[in-house]
Amino acid sequence: MASTGLWNIAREQPDLTAVVDPDGREVTYAELAxxxxxxxxGFQAMGLSPGDSVVLLLPNGIDLVSVYFGAFQTGLYVVMANWHLVGAEVAYLVEDSGAKAFIAHERFADTAADALSRTGVAGFAVGDVPGFSPLSxxxxxxxxxxxxxxxxxxxLYTSGTTGRPKGVRRPLTGADPDVVPPAASWFFGIFGIGPFDGHVHICGSPLYHTAVLNFVxxxxxxxxxxVLMDRWRPEEMLRLIEKYRVTHSHMVPTQFHRLLELPEDVRSRYDVSSLRCMIHGAAPCPQEVKRRMLDWWGPVVTEYYAATEGGGTAISAQEWLAKPGSVGRAWPGSVVAVLDESGEPVPAGTPGLVYMRMGESTFEYHKDADKTRAARVGNLFTLGDxxxxDEDxxxxxxxxxxxxxxxxxVNIYPAEIENELAVHPKVADVAVFGVxxxxxxxxxxxxxxxxAGVSPGPELTAELLAFAAGRLAKFKLPRSVDYAEELPRDPNGKLYKRKLRDPYWVGRERAI
Incomplete structure (x- = not known):
């Protein structure tokens, strides 16, 4: 039986393709190892030892994957920097994590050089970045x-929507890096994905996201x-799925929406019959969007809800059709509870704060004991959702x-309103919030x-509100509609609603 683990596969099946770079280059397991x-x-020659940290500011590609595994096998913490950050924000990650090396790409040269000048750690770059040594x-x-x-x-660092980002730092396990972490096999097993078996994963989101990095x-x-994509494009994803006979991926609802915007003749041009499990999470998915994806791709669309901090739920396509709108039941080893403001469980069907736990694992927000305490009730933690x-x-x-x-x-949930407006054919994206x-x-x-091709204005507003009035109670209807060329989402689909909402609250204080 073939062994799993990067270095074991490199020894036993050296010519097996491990990674397809965005430029089309195929890298074998032997080359990656x-x-x-x-x-x-190189890290050890610099004096880095287990428990030290490195920061990566790299686009999707073989360089990132190679450096990640190099750091992983030497007991280092790997901090993935969002390449939308500015120099001061990246410098904060370097300093807060105590990083002793910073690896960047020339695509982000200005940001990287600025960050390095604020920290003084050793820098290595793909391409030419002032102050950095070549990664080679x-x-x-x-x-x-x-x-x-x-x-x-x-x-991984939390998004920092309520302040500066906080690192989630887990104790190192002391495990042999040649052995696949049991959690990896277990997690993929939730979705019926086993070792080898002709599986091909396609990555269309930035690897600085927790789930995206873990899946790759x-x-x-x-x-x-x-198969790595650098910049996600819907038709290019379909082309790659057909070319490499892709079996699984991790996606976000925004990508589903963009795929469904493709003309029917484009969508039908590509063979997607190889797909076995297309997993989505990270943001709510409107029910109608998910139904259309199931109609197109078949019962391969699986959903989960989880956190960097640990724990979560999952639901198969078949379960979702029976329980539309659900994000599933707690996966094996995880606990999910809904509690009221005093930390007591609420009855089935009653909204409250969602709390989770994964086994007996623990975590702390790096250098923020107050945030760690505030997120917990006993050994459960909440993301604020x-x-x-339900009774099941x-x-x-x-x-x-x-x-x-x-x-x-009256409590009103914007996501419910967004889900209804999002299915209108003249709406490409929508955000709802209180002013x-x-x-x-x-x-x-x-x-x-x-x-595309739809003009904003009073006529569209009237049409959207009339559409919503047939699907929502009157107290849930927007009092006004504004228009924007783009909404502030990150590449993983997360909406930064505060950027839209906060200007309306200047000089005012929200109750929440």
């Missing part, structure tokens, strides 16, 4: 496996070829607590990105 060994030896020089004089090998870990790393460890469990234990999410609209003392109202406290505003 050799690069990871070189970088691992890292470990260039080193050969063989690193002297000290122990499993490292990603150190786990795929490589389990003998699956990982509001939801409810299936979780339904209502919204983020921070996004809840309280109008005249000040002197009588009611808050009133509902919608901001819409019109579909």
């Amino acid at each position: 050799a690069a990871a060994d070189r970088y691992g030896r 020089s890292l470990g260039a004089d080193e050969t063989g496996r690193p002297d000290v090998r122990t499993a490292g870990s990603p150190m 790393a786990n795929s490589v460890q389990l003998g699956h070829t990982a 509001i939801g409810y469990l 234990g299936y979780l339904y999410l209502c919204d983020r607590k921070a996004d809840l609209i309280i109008s005249g003392g 000040p109202n002197d009588d009611w406290g808050e009133e509902i505003k919608a901001v819409v990105r019109p579909a």
Whole structure:
């Protein structure tokens, strides 16, 4: 039976393709393992030891994957920097994590150079970045496996929507990096994905996202070829699915929406029959969008709800059709509970704060004991999402607590309104939030990105509100609709609603 694990596969099946770079270059397991060994030896030659940190500011590609595995096998924490950040924000990640090396790409040269000038750590770059040594020089004089090998870990930072980002730092396990982490096999097993078996993973989102990085790393460890996209484009994804006979991926609802916007003749041009499990999470998916994807791709669309901090739920396509709108039941080893403001469980069907736990695992927000305590009730933690469990234990999410609209003392969930407006054919994207109202406290505003070729204005507003009136109670209808060319989403689909809402609240204080 074939062994799993990057270095075991490199030894037993050296010519198996591990990664397809965005430029089309196919990298074997032997080549990937050799690069990871070189970088691992390079880190150790610099004096880095288990428990130290490195920061990566790199686009999707073989360089990122190679450096990640080099750091992972030498017991380092790997901090993935969002390449939309500015220099000061990247410098904060370097300093807060205590990083001793910073690896960047010339595409982000200005940001990287600015960050380096604020920190003074050792910098290595793909391409030419002032103040950085070439990445090719890292470990260039080193050969063989690193002297000290122990499993490292990603150190992911929360998005910082309510303040500066906080790192989620878990204790290192001391495990052998040649052995696939049991959690990796277990997690993929939730979705029926096993080792080898002809699996091919396609990655269309930036690897600085927690789930995206985990899916690629786990795929490589389990003998699956990982096809990397640099900038996601819907038709290009379909082309790659057909070319490489892709079986699984991690996606977000925004990508579903963009795929469905393609003309029917374009969508039908590509063979997607190889797909087995297309997993989505990270943001709410309108029910009608998901139904259309199921009609197109078949019962391969699987959903989950989880957190960097640990724990979650999952639901298969078949289950979702029976429980539309649910994000599933707690996966094995996880606990999901819905509690009231005093930390007590609420009855089935009653909304409250969603709390989770994964086994007996623990975490802390790096250098922020107050935030760690505030997120916990006992050994459970919350992300601030509001939801409810039905009588069968299936979780339904209502919204983020921070996004809840309280109008005249009535709780209104923007996500419900967004899900209805999002299915109108003239709406490409939508955000709903509360703005000040002197009588009611808050009133509902919608901001819409019109579909291609659709002109914004009073006629469209009237049409959208009439459409919503047939699907929502009167108290849930927006009082006004604004229009924007783009909504502030990150490449993983997360909507930064505060950027839209905050200008309306200048000089005012929200109740939430």
